[in-house]
Amino acid sequence: MTPESPFFSDSFRCLKESPLFGQLDEHALLDILQRCRRETWKHRRLLPMEETWQRFHILLSGRVRISRSNPESGRIITLFLHGPGDGFCLLSLLDGQPHDVMLETLDDVSLLTMPMGEARQWIDEHPAFNRMLLPYIGQQMNSLANLSADLALHDTEARLARLILRHIDEAQPEHVEPKLINDLSHESLAEMIGSVRVVVNRQLQHWKREGIVDAHRGYLMVEKLDVLTHRAEQDLSRGLSG
Amino acid sequence: MSPGFSDRESVIALLRRSPLFDSLTDKVLLDMLHHFRRETWKRGRCPAGSGTQQRFHVILSGRLKMGQINPDTGRMVTLFLLGPGDAFDVISLLDGEPNPVILEARDDLELLSTPVDEARRWIEQHPEFNRSFLPYLGRQMRLLADLAGDLALHDTETRLARLILRHIDNGNPAHPLHLIHDLPHEVLGEMIGTVRVVVNRQLQHWQREGVIISRRGRLEIQELEGLLKKAMQSIHRRTEKFQNHR
Numbered sequence: 001m002t003p004e005s006p007f008f009s010d011s012f013r014c015l016k017e018s019p020l021f022g023q024l025d026e027h028a029l030l031d032i033l034q035r036c037r038r039e040t041w042k043h044r045r046l047l048p049m050e051e052t053w054q055r056f057h058i059l060l061s062g063r064v065r066i067s068r069s070n071p072e073s074g075r076i077i078t079l080f081l082h083g084p085g086d087g088f089c090l091l092s093l094l095d096g097q098p099h100d101v102m103l104e105t106l107d108d109v110s111l112l113t114m115p116m117g118e119a120r121q122w123i124d125e126h127p128a129f130n131r132m133l134l135p136y137i138g139q140q141m142n143s144l145a146n147l148s149a150d151l152a153l154h155d156t157e158a159r160l161a162r163l164i165l166r167h168i169d170e171a172q173p174e175h176v177e178p179k180l181i182n183d184l185s186h187e188s189l190a191e192m193i194g195s196v197r198v199v200v201n202r203q204l205q206h207w208k209r210e211g212i213v214d215a216h217r218g219y220l221m222v223e224k225l226d227v228l229t230h231r232a233e234q235d236l237s238r239g240l241s242g
Numbered sequence: 243m244s245p246g247f248s249d250r251e252s253v254i255a256l257l258r259r260s261p262l263f264d265s266l267t268d269k270v271l272l273d274m275l276h277h278f279r280r281e282t283w284k285r286g287r288c289p290a291g292s293g294t295q296q297r298f299h300v301i302l303s304g305r306l307k308m309g310q311i312n313p314d315t316g317r318m319v320t321l322f323l324l325g326p327g328d329a330f331d332v333i334s335l336l337d338g339e340p341n342p343v344i345l346e347a348r349d350d351l352e353l354l355s356t357p358v359d360e361a362r363r364w365i366e367q368h369p370e371f372n373r374s375f376l377p378y379l380g381r382q383m384r385l386l387a388d389l390a391g392d393l394a395l396h397d398t399e400t401r402l403a404r405l406i407l408r409h410i411d412n413g414n415p416a417h418p419l420h421l422i423h424d425l426p427h428e429v430l431g432e433m434i435g436t437v438r439v440v441v442n443r444q445l446q447h448w449q450r451e452g453v454i455i456s457r458r459g460r461l462e463i464q465e466l467e468g469l470l471k472k473a474m475q476s477i478h479r480r481t482e483k484f485q486n487h488r
Contacts, residue, residue, distance in 0.1 A: 068391035077394035079387050091387070094380025099387075123376075127369035134365070137379050138336025144386035145321050145333065145341075149310035151393035152319035152435035194394035 001033050001112070008033065011112060014060045018085030020136050021058070021129075028126055032058075035122065036112035047103040053092040056119035059084055062109030063180060067102045067191065076102075076191045079144065083180050090140060093119055106188070151194050159193040160203055161232035164213075164222060176222045183218045207231075250275065253354070256302050260327025261381075263300075265374045277364055278354040288345040295340050298361035300329045304351035305421055309432060311344050318344065320432045321386065325421045332382060335361055348429070393435045401434040402444055403472035406454070406463065415466045424460050448472070 001008060015021040015029050024032075036058070041047065043062075057064075059082050066080040066088060079101065082088055091099045093116060114122075123129055146166070150159045167178035181189065186204065187197040204215045212228055214221040222228055254271055257263040263271060278300070285304075288294055301324055308330060309320040321343070324330055334341040335358055356364075365371055388408070392401045411417035422430065427445065428438040445461070448454045453468035454461060463469055 068387070068395060070395040073395070075395050077391055079390060091380050091383055093376075094383065095377040097380070097384075099384070101387075123372065124369070127366075127372075130366065130369065130372065134336045135338065137383070138333050138338075141333050141379070141383050141386060142337060142339070142341070144383060144390055145310070148321060148386060148390045148393060149319055151390060153310065153312040153315075153317055 001036055001038050003030070003034075005038070007038050007110075011038065011060055014084060015058070018058070018087075019139075020085065020087045020132050022085075023132055024126070024129065028128070031126075032114075032122065033112070035118055036114045038110065039113055040108065040110045041105045043105055043108045045105045047105075049089075049098060049101055049103060052103050053089050053098045054116055055089075055113040056093050056116055057088050058112040059086050059088070060110045060112060062105060062107035064088065064109060064111075065104050065106055065188075067104065068100065069102055077147075077194055078188070078192045079147070080140065081106075081180055081192065087136070090137065092116060094137070096120075106184070156193065156195050156199055157203055158232055159195070160189070160200060161228050163189070163193050164220070165229060165232055168222065168225070173225050174223050176225055178220060178222065182220045184220075185218070253280075253302065256326065257300070260300075262327060262329055262374050262378045266371065270368060270370065273368075274364065275354070277360050278356045281351075281353045281355050283347045283351040283353065285347050285350050288347065294345060295331070295334065296358055297355045298329065298331070298335050298358050300354045301326055302352040302354060304347060304349035306330065306351060307346040307348055307429065307432075308343050309346075310342065318432050319435055320429070321389065322382065323348075323421050323433065329378075332379065334358065336379075348425070398434065398436050398440055399444055400473055401436070402430070402441060403469050405430065405434050406461070407469060407473055410463070415463045419461055419463070422461065426459070 001011060005011075011033055012029060015024075015032065021029060021032065038060075041062075061084050064082045064086075065078050066082070067076045067078045069076045080088065087093075089099060089101075089103075091097075096116070123133065143166075146162075150162055154162065163181070164178050167181050168176050169179065170176050181192070184192075185197075186200040190196050190200040193200075204213060204220075207213045207228075208215055210227070212222070212224045212231070214223055250272075253275065254268065257266075257271060263274075266274070281299075283304075303326050306324045306328075307320050308322040308324060309318045311318045322328075322330070329335075330345070331341050331343060333339075338358075365375070388404075392404055396404070405422070406419065409420045409422045411420040422433075426438075427441040431437045431441045434441075445454060445456045448469075449456055451468065453463075453465050453472065455464050456462075
C-alpha cells in the first residue's frame, strides 16, 4: 500500500492502536504498510487455509475466527477470535507449516496481508518488534491453554461464564458489555466453549431469569459481574456434591 | 553459569540437541550459559511459591509435566509434557504474567535456570535466537491447539490414539514412544482429559485387538495402521450412529 492510497491513514491509525504494532516507530509502521496489500473479505466467508497460511494478516476492521472442525460430525471449536489490530496466521508465521484450521469472517472485514517469507524477513530486520511480538504470542498461547483447561476441567456453565469474563476489561460491577463476543449467535458462543447452541441458549435464559445477564438475539450484557464471576468458579463444588 | 561448573562441554552438547538452541553458535551458547545456574529437582510435585515462577528453566534431562488443576475436584489436565531441550515456563516468559500452572517432575530433573527478567534481556540482546525460538513457540502453540481441538471434537478413544501417534519418535513406530512410553495410565489420562480407569480399559481392549502392547508399564505400538484407524474411527462411528438414527 502506498501513502497515496485512500486507505493509508486509516490503516496507519489501526496499526497505531494494535497491541502488536502500536509501539513501533513511524518509520517501521510506514515500512509495514508499504509491504502490505489491503484486502476486503465479505461477511461469513470461509477461507481455504491452503491459501491463507502462506500470508500473514493484520486485521483492520471486523472479526475473523480460526477454528477446527470434525468434518464428519460437523462439530466446530473456535481456537481464536480475532478483532481489529490482531495478527494471524501466527502459527504458520512462527514455524512455517500449514495449520489444520478453518478461517471464517464474522463481519465484512478489511485487512492487510503480506507473504509469510516477507513477514519473517521483516521481523529479522526489526528486532524491536520482538518486544510486542513475544508478549502477543504469550497471550495467544495463554488463551489456548485456558481453552484446553476449561474443556477438560469445567462444566458448560463455568466455561460460558469464563468465556464472557475473559472478554470483559472494565471494572464496573454492572451493565458491562463483553468485547468481540457481545453480538455473537448462541451457536458461535457454543463453538467457543465446546458445546452446542441449545445448551448455551438454555444457560443464558437461566442467567437472564436470575438477572445475571441481559441477553436476546445478537445482544449480551452482563448485569451482575460478581455473580457471574462466582459461577465461573462454582461448578467444582457442585460437581462434588452432585 | 556458576563459576566452578565443570562439565560445560557436556551441557553444550545437550543443548545442541535441542531445537531451541541447535542453531546458536558456541560463542552465543557460552554467553547464554554464563547467565544460567545448574539445578536438580527430585521427582514429584514442585512446591507452589518456591520461586519457580520467577525463573526461566531449560531441561537437560528428565521429564516435567505442566498442567492446570481444578482445586476443588483435584482433577488435572496436562498442557505440556516437556523433556530434554524443552524450556519453561514459556508463557510467563513471554507475557510477563504469572501463569497458574502445576509443575510435576516425572523423573529426577537436571535443569539450567535464570531469572525471567534476565532471560528476557538476553533474548532482546540476541535477536538471532528468534530463528529457533519462534519455530519452537509455534510448535508449543500447535500442541495446545491440538489438545483443545481433541478435547472439544473427539471421543476418548480417538484422543488416546492421537496422543500416542503424536509421540512416535522420529516418525518410526518401531522406536520407543517419545516421552510417554512408560507413563502410568493416570498420567496418560491427564493428557487427554480423562481418568485412569478409562485409559486402562481402552489400552486393554487395543491389546486384545493386537494394536498395541502394554506390559510392565511400557507402551508400544504393534500395528500402526490399526492405531491410525482408531484415531479416525470415532468419526465414522458417530456418522453411522447419526445415519441409523435418521
